Amino acid sequence: xxxxxxxxxxxxxxxxxxxxxxxxxxxxxxxxxxxxxxxxxxxxxxxxxxxxxxxxxxxxxxxxxxxxxxxxxxxxxxxxxxxxxxxxxxxxxxxxxxxxxxxxxxxxxxxxxxxxxxxxxxxxxxxxxxxxxxxxxxxxxxxxxxxxxxxxxxxxxxxxxxxxxxxxxxxxxxxxxxxxxxxxxxxxxxxxxxxxxxxxxxxxxxxxxxxxxxxxxxxxxxxxxxxxxxxxxxxxxxxxxxxxxxxxxxxxxxxxxxxxxxxxxxxxxxxxxxxxxxxxxxxxxxxxxxxxxxxxxxxxxxxxxxxxxxxxxxxxxxxxxxxxxxxxxxxxxxxxxxxxxxxxxxxxxxxxx
Numbered sequence: 001x002x003x004x005x006x007x008x009x010x011x012x013x014x015x016x017x018x019x020x021x022x023x024x025x026x027x028x029x030x031x032x033x034x035x036x037x038x039x040x041x042x043x044x045x046x047x048x049x050x051x052x053x054x055x056x057x058x059x060x061x062x063x064x065x066x067x068x069x070x071x072x073x074x075x076x077x078x079x080x081x082x083x084x085x086x087x088x089x090x091x092x093x094x095x096x097x098x099x100x101x102x103x104x105x106x107x108x109x110x111x112x113x114x115x116x117x118x119x120x121x122x123x124x125x126x127x128x129x130x131x132x133x134x135x136x137x138x139x140x141x142x143x144x145x146x147x148x149x150x151x152x153x154x155x156x157x158x159x160x161x162x163x164x165x166x167x168x169x170x171x172x173x174x175x176x177x178x179x180x181x182x183x184x185x186x187x188x189x190x191x192x193x194x195x196x197x198x199x200x201x202x203x204x205x206x207x208x209x210x211x212x213x214x215x216x217x218x219x220x221x222x223x224x225x226x227x228x229x230x231x232x233x234x235x236x237x238x239x240x241x242x243x244x245x246x247x248x249x250x251x252x253x254x255x256x257x258x259x260x261x262x263x264x265x266x267x268x269x270x271x272x273x274x275x276x277x278x279x280x281x282x283x284x285x286x287x288x289x290x291x292x293x294x295x296x297x298x299x300x301x302x303x304x305x306x307x308x309x310x311x312x313x314x315x316x317x318x319x320x321x322x323x324x325x326x327x328x329x330x331x332x333x334x335x336x337x338x339x340x341x342x343x344x345x346x347x348x349x350x351x352x353x
Contacts, residue, residue, distance in 0.1 A: 002094040006084055008032045008049060011091060020098055022069030033094070038065035038073060052080045052092070063099065075103040126222035129208075130155045132215055134178060146201060146224050148192040155220075161190040163198075173205055177218045181207040187225065200229035242315040244293055245300025253314025253322060260326050271334040273323040275303065275341060280319040298348055306344045307337070 003012040010029050018024060021036070028036070037045055041064045052059030059080045065073045077097045084090050126143030130136055134155045143158075144150055152158050155174055162170055166188040173184040184205045191198055204221045240252040248256065260270065277283075277299065284292040296319065303313045303321060312324040323341065328334045 002033065002096060004033060004080075004092045004094065006053070006090075006092070008034065008092075017096060020068075020074060021066060027069075036066050038067070041065050048078075049080065052082050053084075056082050056085055058082075063103070074098060075100045124223075127219065128155070128158060128222070129217060129219045130178070131217040132178060134174065137217065143222055146199075146222055147190065148194055159188075159190075159203075161193060162188045162201075163191055165189075170203070173203070174218075177205040177207050178215060181209060181213075181215045183207065187229070199224060200226045242300070245296055245315050247300045247304065247321065248312060248314035250314065250316040253312065253316065253324070256312055256314075257322075257324050260324065268327055269330050269333075271325040271328040271337070273325070273334075273338055273341065275321040275323065275345070276317075277319040277345075295348070299345070302344045302348055303341065306340050311337075 001014050002010060002017060004010055009032055013023075013025050013028055021028075023036070034042055034045055044062060045064055048060060048062040059082065061077055061079045063075060063077050066076050068074055075098070077099045079095045081093045081095065083093055121140055121142070124142065126146040127138070127140045128136055128143050129138040135153060136151060136155060136158055139151045139158070147159065147161055149158060149161055152160070156171065159170060169186055170188055173186040176182040176184045185202065186205070187200065187202050189198055189200055202223045202225045204223075205218050206220075207215050208217045208219060210216050240248060242249045247253075257272065277295070280292065280295075283295065296315075299321070300313065300315065303323065307313060307323055308325070310326055312326075314322045314324070316322050323337075325334065325337060328337060
């Protein structure tokens, strides 16, 4: 405790304050208390003092920094009691509590929050947090750049640019993490409202839980994976299709054929047709490989146009093609399709003589 007169001059301090600050009573008494306070806290201390003087009794608690004798600072929570009307002991009694540990913990928490906020803005990922009801609690700037949407109320609204075909999978992922606490990763396609450009995003949803295990919300990391998704699709396309004709290549066609034979019902009537070009080498030798390649491109396109929806066309050699018909409908159906294919080839031959 500290006793002060009406002008805030220190009249008396107790032993506890001496132990905390290191100043002796003789060094503090006769000085104004503001002389021992941090300069940044002077305005607050004066306002609190003037407010306290306006009426008798305890004033409003205030947090102020006081200087120790060694030059360091200590946080105090001070309550000034106005007893100036007391005829026996007219003074102001300040009750002082050392809250340095609490303030240090708060400073550390603020520093960590600032660090996390700066990290959230620095990383090349969109971040958002939702509560248990799916309401948006936090977003970073990168999220809005990726999604093309400003901050809105709910998670589904925040992800409103996701294309309609991917919205059911997105909703299931959000339900899984918020209802069951299951970590979920989902890849979606979205359309930027400003340019109508299609982009691909990977969304990683992680549940936030309380001490009792109850789900309190979720945090999501959103990454723009457009370039890698397109590269992956391109690699898959090259591994599946023949670059020249656009038909399935030998390896992918044989895999599809083996899978069809293994999985088809016993009563399924399937057919595989072999197609090649007569005198293709003569054409190459006479007109050059560019002409031969062009003929193969035309042939591949015509074969794909002629077969039915569920049939598969593959190029298995230079001028050799296979056509797989998973359910051709018996020998007669196979012969009708073979005749259509032969007719298409003859049309190509007549058109390119």
